[in-house]
Amino acid sequence: MPEGPSIVIAKERIQQFVGKKVLSATGYSKINKDQLLNKKITAVKSWGKHLLICFNDITIRIHFLMFGTYSINERKDTNPVLSLRFAGDQEFNIYTASVKLIDQPPDRLYDWSADVLNEAWDAKAARKKLKAIPDTLVADALLDQTIFSGVGNIIKNEVLYRIKVHPKSKIGALPAAKLTALIKEARNYSFDFLKWKKEGTLQRHWLAHTKTICKRDGATIHKEYIGKTKRRTFFCNKCQVMYKITKQTLF
DNA sequence: TCCAATGTTTCGCC
DNA sequence: GGGCGAAACATTGG
Numbered sequence: 155m156p157e158g159p160s161i162v163i164a165k166e167r168i169q170q171f172v173g174k175k176v177l178s179a180t181g182y183s184k185i186n187k188d189q190l191l192n193k194k195i196t197a198v199k200s201w202g203k204h205l206l207i208c209f210n211d212i213t214i215r216i217h218f219l220m221f222g223t224y225s226i227n228e229r230k231d232t233n234p235v236l237s238l239r240f241a242g243d244q245e246f247n248i249y250t251a252s253v254k255l256i257d258q259p260p261d262r263l264y265d266w267s268a269d270v271l272n273e274a275w276d277a278k279a280a281r282k283k284l285k286a287i288p289d290t291l292v293a294d295a296l297l298d299q300t301i302f303s304g305v306g307n308i309i310k311n312e313v314l315y316r317i318k319v320h321p322k323s324k325i326g327a328l329p330a331a332k333l334t335a336l337i338k339e340a341r342n343y344s345f346d347f348l349k350w351k352k353e354g355t356l357q358r359h360w361l362a363h364t365k366t367i368c369k370r371d372g373a374t375i376h377k378e379y380i381g382k383t384k385r386r387t388f389f390c391n392k393c394q395v396m397y398k399i400t401k402q403t404l405f
Numbered sequence: 406t407c408c409a410a411t412g413t414t415t416c417g418c419c
Numbered sequence: 420g421g422g423c424g425a426a427a428c429a430t431t432g433g
Contacts (some may be wrong), residue, residue, distance in 0.1 A: 156411055156412065157411050157412095160411075203411095203412075203413090217412080217413070218411090218412085219411095219412050219413065219414095219428070219429085220410065220411065220412045220413085220428090220429085220430085221410080221411090221412090221428090221429060221430045221431070222412090222429095222430090223430085223431095232429090232430075249429090249430085250428080250429050250430060252412095252413075252414085252428080297412095299412095299413090306411050306412075307410090307411055307412085308411055309411090363411095382423090383412090383413095384424095385412090386409090386410075
């Protein structure tokens with residue numbers, strides 16, 4: 155469910171509730187659900203992996219974590235963390251997610267230009283942030299939500315495979331053109347992910363994630379738990395180049 | 406049946 | 420106090 159493109163799909167699907175009034179709000183979430191009653195949804199937004207349901211004075215922030223799901227006008231067997239009902243038997247149910255209420259306007263809280271799927275995406279700003287963390291592994295940098303909001307572990311693996319960069323390379327060691335490619339593909343692949351997810355063909359298009367053989371050169375795709383967060387990382391040692399910091403790079 | 410997994414936050418320890 | 424790692428959250432498919 156939860157990488158950025160999946161949240162964009164959720165956002166698009168629940169646009170139908172914009173302008174509708176919340177008639178009931180239930181679920182095991184500890185937020186003050188009464189605060190939502192009889193309020194009209196004014197907008198539905200997303201920032202990376204955050205789904206935002208906006209009212210005039212308050213916003214529901216939903217993060218689906220690893221296993222979160224939702225359903226529209228139908229119910230699952232498990233208890234929803236939050237269930238919103240509208241007129242005409244319409245409903246939106248959220249399962250196993252982190253749900254919070256935000257007082258401030260989202261525009262004040264969120265930097266839209268950091269979201270790889272947002273039209274306000276700013277590649278130059280990303281480059282500047284990356285320049286400030288030369289010792290960070292590229293695999294960790296891609297998962298940094300303040301730089302590449304919306305990028306998750308699948309996108310990470312596929313982007314690095316596409317641009318032929320080894321996940322253990324450090325940001326500061328990348329040639330300028332590779333740094334450019336990293337930033338560009340983080341966004342490009344996210345849109346491909348979005349398209350394929352909508353078609354239901356996402357898994358079919360994976361080239362590295364969960365794979366064992368490299369389609370480019372037939373070499374073994376390795377699986378290792380890498381970086382600060384020790385996330386599952388798939389890579390080909392043959393076609394993905396390990397860039398190392400040299401004195402030339404430093405000076 | 407069991408384990409790992411598209412993620413993030415919080416807590417405790419050094 | 421920073422940094423690190425483990426735990427917590429809870430579901431599902433392989």
